Amino acid sequence: MRRLVLEFTKMHGAGNDFVVIDNRFYHFDDAQLSEMAARLCHRRLGIGADGLLALCLTDEDTEPDLDFRMRYFNADGSLGLMCGNGARVLSRFAHESGIRKPVLRFDTSAGLYHAMVPEDADLPVRLSMPLFQDYRPDVFVSAEAYSAMGPIDYVFTGTQHAVAFVADVWEFDVAFWGPLLRWHPVFAPYGINMNFVGVMDSGSDTSPAHLRIRTYEKGVEAETLACGTGALAAAIVARTRHLVHSNHVHLSPKGGDIEVGFTFAEGVFSALYQAGPTATVFRGSIYL
Known part of the structure; x- marks a missing residue:
């Protein structure tokens, strides 16, 4: 044949x-x-x-x-x-x-x-x-996870994401924590893509913020070089938590740069976009 x-x-x-x-x-x-x-x-x-x-x-x-x-x-x-x-x-x-x-x-x-x-x-x-859906701040996973990375926020940006901010994102043990959180029962039944983020520059009204990000992706079951919906999730959580002060966020995953922008007024997001290579x-x- x-x-x-x-x-x-x-x-x-x-x-x-x-x-x-x-x-x-x-x-x-x-x-x-x-x-x-x-x-x-x-x-x-x-x-x-x-x-x-x-x-x-x-x-x-x-x-x-x-x-x-x-x-x-x-x-x-x-x-x-x-x-x-x-x-x-x-x-x-x-x-x-x-x-x-x-x-x-x-x-x-x-x-x-x-x-x-x-x-x-x-x-x-x-x-x-x-617009994103189902924002859930401070999802408790375990005392060990909270000690390692602090609060974890969940947000649906076209697919399921969780975001945590860590002190040194490049040195963080994504290979250990990524699969552990991706399959954690609190995120059942679909699981999540787990994003580990570091704030490099909080930005201002006149200058963009800068985040570093690493993502452990479900379906790939490994860290990828970049994740677009994860970049959006990280920017949304960072702005909501007032970790950044700009509506333009420059994100640096390992594979290349992604820009995320939005309007944010009185706690409400609109006009979301991302741009990248x-x-x-x-x-x-x-x-x-």
Whole structure:
């Protein structure tokens, strides 16, 4: 039986890397995309990536204002509700694939998003973000966790996140605490992506704040080089807790820089966005 040859593009956003396919032509269903993600994202036996992004068709009759649909699967094959870096990457891929508009509007498992993709591929893609949900401060996990990192806040920014601020984020033991908190029963049934954050500069009305961040991601089950929705969660928690004093936050994960901005007035957030780099690493084909 002749095997299907899949054309793919390897891309990343701030080091968060993806296998990207144009599913407008293949029409893979979710079960097939899930199996494909687990296989292709394997670092040793596949292409290697944090997840699989699929550019999918929309229903022109019921969704005339949408340009495409985003399907995202984690490296373990689980469906990802949302991925900020992935959304920027897929928007760049859509732009390069001929969907060229001033603003791209698309659907995800977490709702509707829109992105501004500049012609210059070296410039950041700007992604408008919906309001976050279900903010829960001071989630108690254990006395040991509180001693190691202080309070932990939960917030849903398109997917489940927890945020803790630590004294030295680069030296913090993410390999130990990340999986322990990711699977902790207090975050059941979905678990969380765990973000460890350090405040480098609190900023002001006239200057941006600066945070360092490391994220242990569910579905990847490891620390990734960057997480877009995690960057948004960290900025929201930092501003809410008055650890930063600017509505523009510069975040430095290991893989590259991400900018988060919003309006914050009388304790209420609006006009949230993030901006960051996207890059094409290589294109190729693989037998399925």
